[in-house]
Amino acid sequence: MKLIKFFLLLLIVFLLSSTKIFSDENKILVDKISKNLRCLICQGQSVYDSQSEFAISMKLLIKEKLDKGNTEKEIYNFLKNQYGDWIVYDPKFDKKTMLLWGFPLILFIFGGILIFRKVFIY
């Protein structure tokens, strides 16, 4: 009887701790996702950093979706669908963002050529 009680107690402790681990994991994920989201009503702040009503609700929504079993990708897709690609800090490469992604590379190549000319040619 004592053994059964012991295992029952062990089971309860295990269940409680696993829920805790799960919720901690979700909290880490909420932080991770919200750091990659732009607070659309703030000036240069992420959802994670902002304490605006918009950001607070957004963090709640992410938590709720994770609790429901949605994946990180599904959450990003949902938010992009509702608010547009601008909400994520890491925009995908397409026709509209070509210049955004390509410009630093062009600058890098241009700068490289300049340095090369300066050092090796002159």
Next chain:
Amino acid sequence: MKKNFTFILLLVFFSLSFIILYLSLNKVETYVPKKITNKNIIKFSAQDLFSNQEVDFNNLVVKDKLTIINIWASWCQPCRNEHPFLMKLADNKKINLIGLSYKDNNKNSKKFLDEYGNPFSKVLVDKDGLISINIGAYGVPETYIINADKKILKKYIGPIKKENYFEIIGHANEIN
């Protein structure tokens, strides 16, 4: 000659950059995706402000009327400014105005409606702002124009102005 040309080019480049950046400093713009319209509004249910009963939004969309969701709060000053327009819209028989009380105290919401008048056929409660975020809102006030097929025709961020009012009336008049 070459040096002068480079100098002028650099000067023009930096002056232009400065002007663009300076002008954008004073420009407050909320980004709104173009594809928000013509999308179906998400399904949601919420508590009714007066009866406390859970209401399915789908059941509130009427076939022969233009449905309008207005997100508002008693603590929001611009909401007070747009309220007379909402009162006028409520008089139109082709418009079904639904309020979504955003992060507000129910008592304050009721007091606000008592004081300024209640233009809404139904007032739903969004206590933690989750419904608003789910439907793609930024804050208060915000207004969604929805047709009988539950498609978003238009979204207004900020208070409704005179021109918006006439635009909504135009949408309502298109309904047979």
